[in-house]
Amino acid sequence: MSTSTATARVAPEYLSGAAAARQNTRQPARPPLRVPRPRLRVVPAPRRSRTGLALLCVGLLGAGLLALLLLNISIGKGAYELTGLQQKQRELADQQQSLTEQVESQGAPGKLAGKAKKLGMVPAPNPAFLDPDNGSVKGEPEAATSPASAEPAR
Known part of the structure; x- marks a missing residue:
């Protein structure tokens, strides 16, 4: 790529004497600036080991299995507790039925x-x-007497 500057030329009859003389003189061309280009070379692709990915997958799998184990243990404890509570409920229901019968x-x-x-x-x-509606008494009330007082005294 070269850098050159273009200048406009005006016809000499339109210029004054000094300007016409300047226009006819040509300036020497400057040599173009050369910027050294870096040398290109092929760079090998970075080698990534797959051990990190494998360790991550194994870790996630282990964590998942551990979570499932803890969940299973928790469910087992809940099942034993539920069985105990159901038996206690049956015992209390039997006790309630016995008391109701008494x-x-x-x-x-x-x-x-x-x-x-x-x-x-x-x-x-x-x-x-x-009668609770009107407060009236139905029947003729009599005082009750004990059998001992009903018998004549001896």
């Missing part, structure tokens, strides 16, 4: 009458009922 047997009419007799209670001969 309460029902103690509330049977025959047992209640026997307990009431032991306490000295007597059945009312003529029961009366209250």
Whole structure:
């Protein structure tokens, strides 16, 4: 690549004497500047070892297996705990059923009458009922008398 400068030439009849003389004189051409180019050479491709990638893959695989093992252990613990809680629930359900049966047997009419007799209670001969809507009494209430007081004294 050369660097040359182009100058415009004007016809000599239009120029003054000194300018015409300057235009006719030619300046010597400068030699072009040469910049040394670097020498190009073939560079071998960098060698990357694949051990880093292999170690990364093995590490990720190991971490995944470890995570699965911990998850499996956690699930196993939860299963044992669940089994224990279910057995405890069955025992408590059996205990509740036993207690319910005891309460029902103690509330049977025959047992209640026997307990009431032991306490000295007597059945009312003529029961009366209250109507909660209007507060009226249905029936004729009578005082209950004990069998011992109903018998004549000797």
